[in-house]
Amino acid sequence: MKSAIIGYPRIGTNRELKFQTEAYFRKEKTEEELKQVGKDLRQKHWEKERDARVDYIPSNDFSFYDQVLDTAILLNAIPNRYRALNLSPLDVMFAMARGHQQGDKDVHALPMKKWFNTNYHYLVPELSDPKEIKLVGTKPFDEYKEAKVLGIETKPVLIGPFTFLQLASYQEGLNKNAFVQPLIKAYQQLLHQFDTLGTEWIQIDEPALVYDLTEEDQKLFTQLYEEILRHKQHVNVQLQTYFGDVRDVYQTLQTLPFDAIGLDVIEGVYNIELIKTYGFDQSKVLFLGLVNGKNIWRNNYKRSLDIINQIKPHVGEIVLSSSSSLLHVPYTVKSERHLSAEYVRYFSFAEEKITELHELSQLVDVTDVAADECFINNQQLFENARTEVDQHVRERVARLTSQDFKRSPSLHERKKRQQERLKLPLLPTTTIGSFPQTADVKDNRRDFKAGEKTADAYHCFNKDKVKACIKWQEALGLDVLVHGEYERNDMVEYFGEQLNGFIFTSHAWVQSYGTRCVKPPIVWGDVSRRAPMTVDYATYAQSLTKLPVKGMLTGPITIFNWSFPREDLPVKATVAQIALAIREEVLDLEEAGIGIIQIDEAALREKLPLRQSDWHTNYLDWAIPLFRLTHAKVKPETQIHTHMCYSEFTDIIHDIDAMDADVITFESSRSNLELLQTLKAVDFKMAVGPGVYDIHSPRIPSVPELKTTIEYILSVLPIENIWINPDCGLKTRGEKEVDQSLKHLVNAIQFVRETIVYENV
Numbered sequence: 001m002k003s004a005i006i007g008y009p010r011i012g013t014n015r016e017l018k019f020q021t022e023a024y025f026r027k028e029k030t031e032e033e034l035k036q037v038g039k040d041l042r043q044k045h046w047e048k049e050r051d052a053r054v055d056y057i058p059s060n061d062f063s064f065y066d067q068v069l070d071t072a073i074l075l076n077a078i079p080n081r082y083r084a085l086n087l088s089p090l091d092v093m094f095a096m097a098r099g100h101q102q103g104d105k106d107v108h109a110l111p112m113k114k115w116f117n118t119n120y121h122y123l124v125p126e127l128s129d130p131k132e133i134k135l136v137g138t139k140p141f142d143e144y145k146e147a148k149v150l151g152i153e154t155k156p157v158l159i160g161p162f163t164f165l166q167l168a169s170y171q172e173g174l175n176k177n178a179f180v181q182p183l184i185k186a187y188q189q190l191l192h193q194f195d196t197l198g199t200e201w202i203q204i205d206e207p208a209l210v211y212d213l214t215e216e217d218q219k220l221f222t223q224l225y226e227e228i229l230r231h232k233q234h235v236n237v238q239l240q241t242y243f244g245d246v247r248d249v250y251q252t253l254q255t256l257p258f259d260a261i262g263l264d265v266i267e268g269v270y271n272i273e274l275i276k277t278y279g280f281d282q283s284k285v286l287f288l289g290l291v292n293g294k295n296i297w298r299n300n301y302k303r304s305l306d307i308i309n310q311i312k313p314h315v316g317e318i319v320l321s322s323s324s325s326l327l328h329v330p331y332t333v334k335s336e337r338h339l340s341a342e343y344v345r346y347f348s349f350a351e352e353k354i355t356e357l358h359e360l361s362q363l364v365d366v367t368d369v370a371a372d373e374c375f376i377n378n379q380q381l382f383e384n385a386r387t388e389v390d391q392h393v394r395e396r397v398a399r400l401t402s403q404d405f406k407r408s409p410s411l412h413e414r415k416k417r418q419q420e421r422l423k424l425p426l427l428p429t430t431t432i433g434s435f436p437q438t439a440d441v442k443d444n445r446r447d448f449k450a451g452e453k454t455a456d457a458y459h460c461f462n463k464d465k466v467k468a469c470i471k472w473q474e475a476l477g478l479d480v481l482v483h484g485e486y487e488r489n490d491m492v493e494y495f496g497e498q499l500n501g502f503i504f505t506s507h508a509w510v511q512s513y514g515t516r517c518v519k520p521p522i523v524w525g526d527v528s529r530r531a532p533m534t535v536d537y538a539t540y541a542q543s544l545t546k547l548p549v550k551g552m553l554t555g556p557i558t559i560f561n562w563s564f565p566r567e568d569l570p571v572k573a574t575v576a577q578i579a580l581a582i583r584e585e586v587l588d589l590e591e592a593g594i595g596i597i598q599i600d601e602a603a604l605r606e607k608l609p610l611r612q613s614d615w616h617t618n619y620l621d622w623a624i625p626l627f628r629l630t631h632a633k634v635k636p637e638t639q640i641h642t643h644m645c646y647s648e649f650t651d652i653i654h655d656i657d658a659m660d661a662d663v664i665t666f667e668s669s670r671s672n673l674e675l676l677q678t679l680k681a682v683d684f685k686m687a688v689g690p691g692v693y694d695i696h697s698p699r700i701p702s703v704p705e706l707k708t709t710i711e712y713i714l715s716v717l718p719i720e721n722i723w724i725n726p727d728c729g730l731k732t733r734g735e736k737e738v739d740q741s742l743k744h745l746v747n748a749i750q751f752v753r754e755t756i757v758y759e760n761v
């Protein structure tokens with residue numbers, strides 16, 4: 001059997017691409033130098049895959065920022081405001097990704113959204129003129145040729161037109177339909193050009209097929225591919241899906257003239273049923289995704305061989321594949337020099353996964369598998385239960401009763417008591433928690449972790465930062481302060497490092513967006529709290545000021561969703577354990593006199609099942625109560641905040657309300673505050689802080705634009721329910737940017753407050 005992968009990570013084993021790109025942003029590297037870094041990385045990856053004997057090696061899976069943005073540019077979907085900047089193509093791309101502000105030029109970045117149910121973010125293409133949509137780029141051809149020169153035949157990867165249309169945004173008055181014909185033409189040309197190049201295979205990714213599809217969606221999909229494939233000649237076309245099953249179009253896929261279909265049988269377990277029930281066109285190749293592209297555990301060869309054997313009778317040729325792109329896992333366990341071998345042998349990152357694929361593809365053809373050394377070694381990992389059980393934690397979870405999940409008194413009553421205690425002004429201003437993680441902050445942590453600095457010196461430095469941060473916020477005139485999160489490498493990893501049951505890595509970076517990466521901790525065993533995790537810094541910060549300082553925690557759903565989960569325990573069981581640990585922390589903060597506690601659930605929306613029928617039963621029905629578990633026992637006068645990064649929760653607004661926090665802040669500036677109308681429509685009760693500017697871009701918002709935003713918010717929601725804040729934490733920004741942006745924010749709010757007072761006289 002042959003093997004394939006859908007895509008490989010691209011940030012570099014040591015995040016070379018991140019560091020070089022950021023250096024380019026700072027103008028310390030030239031365009032040529034940056035392009036060379038990309039070229040070297042591509043070569044390294046192709047050679048690695050070739051040496052691991054991957055039969056179908058992807059190309060065009062590389063990107064300097066994001067593959068959806070690349071696709072938009074390939075198809076000429078570049079809004080005029082970016083063209084008008086008169087920048088080089090590379091800088092136009094970065095302007096679309098990050099915004100651009102220089103002299104009198106000032107454009108926002110495109111909106112950024114979650115890539116399906118992952119922590120990766122893509123830029124939302126903006127479609128405004130069907131006449132403009134055409135194949136203008138050459139990236140897929142260039143990278144194919146680049147590999148060819150190295151003697152490597154690759155399979156170029158493209159995002160398909162159906163997914164592209166589903167993910168794009170449309171100018172008023174336009175919708176998908178207007179863009180169907182130009183897209184068909186562009187993809188026909190793509191195929192034709194690959195024919196000319198003699199390319200053997202291309203892979204067209206259509207992950208949007210795993211959503212619930214309406215009849216109209218299904219028609220659109222069929223129409224697109226009937227036309228695109230009508231004049232297909234030499235190049236073989238593989239239609240690739242991932243992150244779920246394709247129940248709505250399974251039979252359509254069989255009848256369309258694809259040469260291969262790629263199905264994920266990890267998240268899309270139901271695909272196995274579909275194959276067994278409806279069969280599989282024998283003239284097509286099945287790319288069978290059974291090495292998990294999103295988790296980091298070794299593949300269980302016995303289970304994989306079982307799946308292959310179940311499917312084999314129904315299918316012609318099978319190629320073994322990853323279940324998704326390997327973009328979502330780190331590079332290699334070889335970089336983990338500090339983790340004990342006892343752990344490491346259970347892990348498989350991208351490099352190990354391509355080896356697993358090769359081993360599996362060999363094992364399929366072995367007659368006596370049970371006697372095969374490679375198989376035996378693999379099975380040893382799965383024979384004995386891996387972890388000990390923490391009986392104490394399991395009992396605590398089992399003993400929870402409905403009272404543990406219910407906060408009283410009512411929100412309305414709490415609001416009065418909290419206002420008596422906090423005495424906040426109208427339209428209170430605050431920030432989301434983190435302040436810039438400048439080089440000195442990171443160096444301090446690096447020195448400490450490398451053993452070059454004592455714990456005392458490490459914390460001393462951080463406390464000085466906290467002190468300066470409090471003074472800074474007081475000078476700015478903010479109302480509710482934060483300590484700045486200087487002691488945290490990341491809002492999830494920090495807690496992972498301190499909780500029993502988690503292990504953490506030193507180099508296992510995964511791209512989150514652009515040059516930003518995360519190092520998700522790994523859930524190894526049962527989770528519990530060893531000791532208070534945040535109380536020291538919180539009380540220290542509060543001791544420096546009379547203004548309230550928010551205690552800052554990450555919620556259990558987000559800690560879980562941004563970790564690599566264990567697979568031997570139901571998800572909700574692990575989340576319940578984390579929730580108990582966070583509850584202890586919440587109560588300790590309250591006990592220490594912290595009056596406002598923020599429990600971030602930035603990732604709540606992310607793992608909402610892709611199919612609506614699963615939303616409640618598989619997720620919200622336990623996730624929302626487990627959030628309440630963390631704060632249900634606090635006093636009425638303790639104010640609970642939560643924060644969410646991605647505000648697409650119109651559909652689940654009642655579930656958000658049921659979290660029963662007192663205040664929620666959320667990202668909204670890149671999505672034009674669309675959520676506000678929903679909040680108004682459902683008479684949302686919690687106080688809300690809709691982010692008034694986008695912190696993911698270095699662009700500084702002006703006072704007039706902030707005023708306009710605030711006035712708009714005031715026109716929709718009741719004034720006594722509104723908080724004013726940026727849309728997320730400030731850790732990725734520079735100090736100067738933050739200072740200016742927050743000055744503008746305070747300036748704008750002072751003006752608005754004065755006009756309101758004036759109008760009310």
Ligand SMILES: Nc1nc2c(c(=O)[nH]1)N[C@@H](CNc1ccc(C(=O)N[C@@H](CCC(=O)N[C@@H](CCC(=O)N[C@@H](CCC(=O)O)C(=O)O)C(=O)O)C(=O)O)cc1)CN2
Nearest residue numbers: 119442445446488489490491492512515516517518562732
């Ligand atoms: N887990 C998670 N997911 C999230 C978010 C988030 O905050 N956390 N936010 C949303 C947006 N995504 C984001 C993801 C990453 C970052 C981010 O800033 N990441 C940092 C890394 C943060 C970190 O863990 N830093 C470490 C490591 C620092 C470091 O770079 N160390 C060097 C050595 C020091 C040096 O010389 O630079 C190294 O390891 O090589 C630390 O501070 O300790 C980055 O990519 O730059 C921001 C937003 C959605 N998903």
Ligand code: MET
Nearest residue numbers: 432433434600602729730
């Ligand atoms: C990604 S959500 C971030 C929340 C966190 N408190 C911060 O400000 O960084």
Ligand SMILES: [Zn+2]
Nearest residue numbers: 602645728729
């Ligand atoms: Zn956020």
